[in-house]
Amino acid sequence: MFTLSALSNLSRPVSIIGGIIVFSYVAIISAPVFAEPTTPGPIVASPSADRQAIRAHYERRFPGIPVEAHKDGAYAIDKKAGEQWLELEDFPPYEIAVDEGEDLFNTPIGDGTYSDCFGDGAVKGQYPYFDEDRSEVVTLELAINDCRSKFGQPTLDYKGAEIVRLSAYIAFVSRDQIINVAEPSSQAALLAYNDGKRFYSSRRGQLNFACSSCHVQLAGNRLRAEKLSASVGHVTHFPVYRLKWQDVGSLHRRFARCNQQVGAEPFARQSPEYRNLEYFLTYISNGLPLNGPAIRK
Numbered sequence: 583m584f585t586l587s588a589l590s591n592l593s594r595p596v597s598i599i600g601g602i603i604v605f606s607y608v609a610i611i612s613a614p615v616f617a618e619p620t621t622p623g624p625i626v627a628s629p630s631a632d633r634q635a636i637r638a639h640y641e642r643r644f645p646g647i648p649v650e651a652h653k654d655g656a657y658a659i660d661k662k663a664g665e666q667w668l669e670l671e672d673f674p675p676y677e678i679a680v681d682e683g684e685d686l687f688n689t690p691i692g693d694g695t696y697s698d699c700f701g702d703g704a705v706k707g708q709y710p711y712f713d714e715d716r717s718e719v720v721t722l723e724l725a726i727n728d729c730r731s732k733f734g735q736p737t738l739d740y741k742g743a744e745i746v747r748l749s750a751y752i753a754f755v756s757r758d759q760i761i762n763v764a765e766p767s768s769q770a771a772l773l774a775y776n777d778g779k780r781f782y783s784s785r786r787g788q789l790n791f792a793c794s795s796c797h798v799q800l801a802g803n804r805l806r807a808e809k810l811s812a813s814v815g816h817v818t819h820f821p822v823y824r825l826k827w828q829d830v831g832s833l834h835r836r837f838a839r840c841n842q843q844v845g846a847e848p849f850a851r852q853s854p855e856y857r858n859l860e861y862f863l864t865y866i867s868n869g870l871p872l873n874g875p876a877i878r879k
C-alpha cells in the first residue's frame with residue numbers, strides 16, 4: 583500500500599499512496615545532526631554543534647522566519663492557519679485548566695505544599711535537567727511527583743488530569759522564561775542526550791518514519807491539512823489544549839501520538855526514552871522563550 587523508499591532519497595518528490603501523504607517538495611538536509619539514519623552509529627557531534635546545525639537548517643529552510651518564531655509551531659510557517667489560531671487565543675480554552683492547576687498548586691500535600699518545592703511556581707525554565715546524583719533526566723512532571731513523595735503523598739498518574747493541570751499552571755506563570763538547558767558535560771548526561779537524539783532520528787513503525795523525517799527534513803510541507811512544524815519549537819508551549827483532545831495534554835502525550843501516527847508502539851509517559859527525548863529537544867531549543875500553555879488543532 584505504501585511506497586516509502588522515496589524518503590531515503592530526499593532529493594526527489596515523495597508520493598505516498600494510500601491517501602496519507604503527498605509531498606510536492608522535499609528539502610535536503612546536509613547537517614550531520616540529522617543525517618539520514620539507518621543503523622545507529624557512534625555520535626560524534628557535540629550538543630552545541632547539533633544546536634547550531636539544526637538552527638542553521640531551519641534558517642535556510644524558512645528564510646525570513648527567525649528561529650525563535652517556531653515557538654508557535656506550524657502557525658509560524660502557515661500564515662492562514664496562524665490567523666485563525668490567534669482568534670482562538672482571544673478566549674483561550676486552556677484557561678480553566680490553568681485555574682484548576684492554581685487551586686491544586688495551593689492545596690496542601692500532606693504536611694507540605696507545592697510551594698515548598700517550587701516557590702511561586704515560575705520554575706518551568708529549570709526543567710528538564712540531568713541530575714548527576716540520580717543519573718537521569720528530571721522533567722517537571724517527575725519533580726511534581728518527587729515533591730508529593732517528599733511529603734508522603736501518593737504519586738499522580740502521568741496520564742491523569744491532575745498533573746497536567748498543575749503543569750499548565752506552572753507553564754503559565756513561567757511564561758517568557760528563556761530555555762537554557764545546561765550543556766550535557768558528564769559522560770552520563772551525554773549518554774542521555776545522545777539517546778534522545780538517536781530516538782529522534784531513528785525510523786520506526788509501519789511507515790518507517792523518524793521524528794526527524796517529518797519535523798526536520800519535511801518541515802514546512804503539508805501532511806493532510808497541516809504544515810509540519812520545526813522541532814526547535816516543540817517544547818516551548820506544553821501542555822497544550824488540543825481541539826482534537828478537547829483537553830490539555832502533555833508533551834509526552836504528543837510524543838506518543840506522533841509515534842502511533844506512523845504505526846509504532848508509543849512509550850509510557852515519563853519513561854526514560856521520552857525523558858531523554860525531551861532533554862535532547864529542549865537543549866536544541868535553547869534560546870527560545872516559554873509560551874505555554876497554548877492551543878493546537
Ligand code: HEC
Binds near residue numbers: 796816
Ligand atoms: C508522519 C509525520 C510525523 C512524524 C514521523 C512525527 N510527527 Fe510530530 N507531528 C506531525 C504532525 C502532522 C503534527 C501536527 C502539525 C505540527 O505541529 O507539525 C505533529 C506535531 C508534533 C508536535 C506538536 C507541535 C506543536 O506545535 O505543538 C510535537 C511535539 C511532535 N509532533 C513531536 C514529534 C516527535 C517527538 C516525533 C517522533 C517520535 C514525531 N513528532 C514524529 C507529524 C509527524
